[in-house]
Amino acid sequence: KAPIAAIFMEGRAFSTIAFWIIWFVNVYVIFGFTLWLPKLIMNHGFSLTTGLSFLLAMSAAAVVGTVIAGVIADRFGTKPTLAAFYLLSFFSVGLVGFTGNYAYLMLLVCLAGAGFNGAQNTMNSYMPPYYPPSMRSTATGVCYGLSRLGAILGPVLIGVLMTANFSYRATLFALAGPSLISTIGIILIQEKYSFSRKLAAEQKTLAQNG
Secondary structure (H helix, E strand, C coil): CCCHHHHHCCCCHHHHHHHHHHHHHHHHHHHHHHHHHHHHHHCCCCCHHHHHHHHHHHHHHHHHHHHHHHHHHHHHCHHHHHHHHHHHHHHHHHHHHHCCCHHHHHHHHHHHHHHHHHHHHHHHHHCHHHCCHHHHHHHHHHHHHHHHHHHHHHHHHHHHHHHCCCCHHHHHHHHHHHHHHHHHHHHHCCHHHCHHHHHHHHHHHHHHHC
């Protein structure tokens, strides 16, 4: 069993903080956008029923997005895939405020669901191996715990902004902006300190020498 302090050792401190921020803000976006989506769609003049249909479509897109993200990650690498999907979330959520066309809105909402959900589910497999097995559960548990704060803050903050009559586009930017933080954060992850990468390098060296 490893103490929490161990996840900061051996050069992992910077990436550990980055993981915390990425998980926090992405879950903020997921819950904020998902819980307020019907209302956001109603602001375009659509009915509540239509708003709920958008929610259903986004949920289906999340499944498809997760599968696609996994396939792309296996082929091109997990880190660039995560960066691409966080960036997809940023643009698709932000652009929701710039169109009232049903088809365009549906496309953007589905891309958003695929983006932030695909990224989150891919991150679930990317982050744990960064740490040695002795502290992997600790590192993952802390990330999950902190991300729950994002799940609370997202819906609350968006509700406050909408109640305070902030502009529609400004509210959506408050939802989209954190995905850009996730994009930058994942790019800055220092993979040279990853346990799985070090292990793979050691096994390669042993295979070559053997």
